[in-house]
Amino acid sequence: MKRATLVAALVAGGALLAVGGFYAGRSTQPTASAPDAATTSAERKPLYWHDPMVPGPRFERPGKSPFMDMQLVPVYADEASDGGVKVSSTVQQNLGVRTAVVKKTDVSSSFDAVGAVQFDERLNVAVQTRVAGYIERLAVRAPMEQVRKGxxxxxxxxPEWLGPQNELLALKHAGVAPDLIAASRDRLRAMSIPDALVRQSEETGTAQARFTLSAPAGGVVAELGVREGVAVSPGMTVFRIAGLEKVWAVAEVPEAQAVSLVRGQKVKAVLQADASQTFSGELKEILPQVSANTRTLQARFEVDNRSGKLTPGMLLRLQVAGATTSRLVVPSEAVIRTGTRAVAIVRKNGSAFEPREVKLGADLGDQLEVLEGLREGDEVVTSGQFLIDSEARLKSVLGAMGAAQPASEPAMAVPAVYSAEGKVESVKADGLTISHSPVPELKWPAMTMHFRRADLKAFADVKAGDAIHFEFKKQGDGYELVSVQRMGGAK
Structure with a gap:
């Protein structure tokens, strides 16, 4: 009997030692792992801050929410996948998912336009007669003939010039005073008789009625208004000469590009028929008229043509030089356009993707300028993004539906009910304003907000300042009280 008692005592003592060692091990285990936990917590850096009530907008630093009476909540890397979707590497390979990196690139506002060569009308010269007479002989008989100056x-x-000239010759033969001869010469000059013709009359002693019209400038005879033998009158335009030292190149420029044009902007003109021939030019005028059919403006460029190789009607390819700026761009295929918004799918890590709404700038052909929504270095999906976007939107919709009824009763979805404790700040006819504790299920921090009540007579005994325990649910665009119980009081 004593031997059995001794054995039992030894067994009990061994059990006590084992239990004591187990608890001792548990009590020392947190001490060893505490530094690791603290280090992990210290290393976690928020990706951004947001308002859980309005989760769309993101903020780069903490502060008070502009939407609710609460502080912004940080979102960490391991929590940021709530608004996106995860796709395994196998599915990514099957979908053919390809990505590209958002980067900054130097973009030039230069563009090409096609312009038609025209005469520079500022160089046009009109050749007129200032006396009545007849065309005895034409040296230029056809329009578009090139002429040199002189x-x-x-x-x-x-014939009207014969009388005044004979009068001057008679005065000179009569030996009258020099003043009278000078006055006679002034009269001839007032009648537009050329000085050379007057000198010729004085040298030969015979009045001259024939004179030659010479080209005052070089160019092309754009207009020929007479033929041999026809009568001319004072002020009649006999020839019109168009200068060719400079020509106009008139181009149709789209509205989007015309706004960046500046008068005086340099241009390189290349002959459409021969790309080896180039000319320098300058933007002189943007005509103030928009074509209703093509939505373009006419830009007038002045092109140097001292070589004389350009003639009206030729086509020039105008390379308009513009300023170079650094812009954030993504491939055009990476952006999903829905008509009301533009979305890009961003890869957050190997298998997590997130749809991101972006604001676009200029269309650069195979690239698009991004003004908001993306940062340099972000990785965006360029192939398969439509499936990822639809999956992310489906996940977002299902996550917002709350608890649903069993599959055998598909008629309605039952809203989830949440509970919290707080203090009544004010009582209004439609509900209560409550400063409540955090709600982990909704990721809400402690804050003050208004809760509606379904029945205006419900919770009539609740007053401002009461400490309460309450339940609520999502209802429409707000939250509705389900029950309110004063702490230590009746419902």
Whole structure:
């Protein structure tokens, strides 16, 4: 009997030692792992801050929410996948998911336009007669003939000039005072008789009625208004000469590009028929008229043509130089356009993706400028993004539906009910304003907000300042009280 008692005592003592060692091990285990936990917590850096009540907008630093009476909540890397979707590497390979990196690139506002060569109308010169007479002989007989400055164009017979010239010759033969001779010369000059013709009359002693019209500038005879033998009158335009030292190149420029044009902007003109021939030019004018059919403006460029190789009607490819700026761009295929918004799918890590709404700028062909929504270095999906976006939107919808009824009763979805404790700040006809404790299920921090009540007579005994325990649910665009119980009081 004593031996059995001794054995039992030894067994009990061994059990006590084992239990004591187990608890001792548990009590020392947190001490060993505490530094690791503290280090992990210290290393966690928020990706951004947001308002759980309005989770869309993101903020780069903490502060008070502009939407609710609460502080912004940090979102960490391991929590940021709530608004996205995870796709395994196998599914990514099956979908053919390809990505590209958002980067900054130097974008030039230069563009090409096609312009048609025209005469520079500022260089046009009109050749007129200032006396009545006849065209005796034409040296230029066809329009578009090139002439040099000083070349003879036509010979004109003006009988009205004979009388004044004979009068001057008679005065000189009579030996009258020099003042009278000078006055006679002034009269001839007032009648537009050329000085050379007057000198010729004085040298030969015979009045001259024939004179030659010469080209005042080089160019092309754009207009020929007479033929041999026809009568001319004072002020009549006999020839019109268009200068060719400079020509106009008139191009149709789209509205989107015309707004960046500046008068005086340099341009390189390349002959459409021969790319080896180039000319320098300058933007002189943007005509204030928009074509209703093509939505373009006409830009007038002045092109140097001292070589004389450009003639009206030729086509020039105008390379308009513009300023170079650094812009954030993504491939055009990475952006999903729905008509009301533009979305890009961002890869957050190997298998997590997130749809991101972006604001676009200029269309750069195979690239799009991004003004908001993305940062340099972000990795965006360029192939398969439609499936990922639809999956993310489906997940977002299902996550917001709350608890649902069993599959055998598919008629309605039952809203989830949440509970919290707080203090009544004010009582209004439609509900209560409550400063409540955090709600982990909704990721809400402690804050003050208004809760509606379904029945205006419900919770009539609750007053401002009461400490309460309450339950609520999502209802429409707000939250509705289900029950309110004063702490230590009746419902």
């Amino acid at each position: 070349k003879a164009l036509a010979t004109v017979f003006a």
